[in-house]
Amino acid sequence: MIAETYSPAFWQRLTRLRSISRLVLAALEEDDVDRVKALSEEAEERMGEIRPIIESRLQDPDRTEDDEQLADMVGDLKLMNDRILDVLSVKTEETRRAIGEAKEARLRLMRFKATRGGQDARVIDRRG
Secondary structure (H helix, E strand, O other): OHHHHOOHHHHHHHHHHHHHHHHHHHHHHOOOHHHHHHHHHHHHHHHHHHHHHHHHHHOOOOOOHHHHHHHHHHHHHHHHHHHHHHHHHHHHHHHHHHHHHHHHHHHHHHHHHHHOOOOOOOOOOOOO
């Protein structure tokens, strides 16, 4: 029986990993990027703890189909977590770029106002 094959500590880690997956989805819905990142990092840590155990079990001649399904499930969680981290990286870079562009536009506007002597003027902000 698979429940007896692995230690209680293993099952606690796996349960936490599954909980993290649900928490990540909730954090994504709330646009809580910091929470998503922290949870994804915790998931990586938990996977790092349980994957070697699963992989060693897969090498055991007495492995079962349940062992293989468990390995597939954890592998799927790993892929999902990797995708989340990739998306976060891209979104973070896009946000940094947008902030930089906003700062540049603000500086251009301030320079324009300074050259106009404080007069009220209509400005079309153009890059460059």
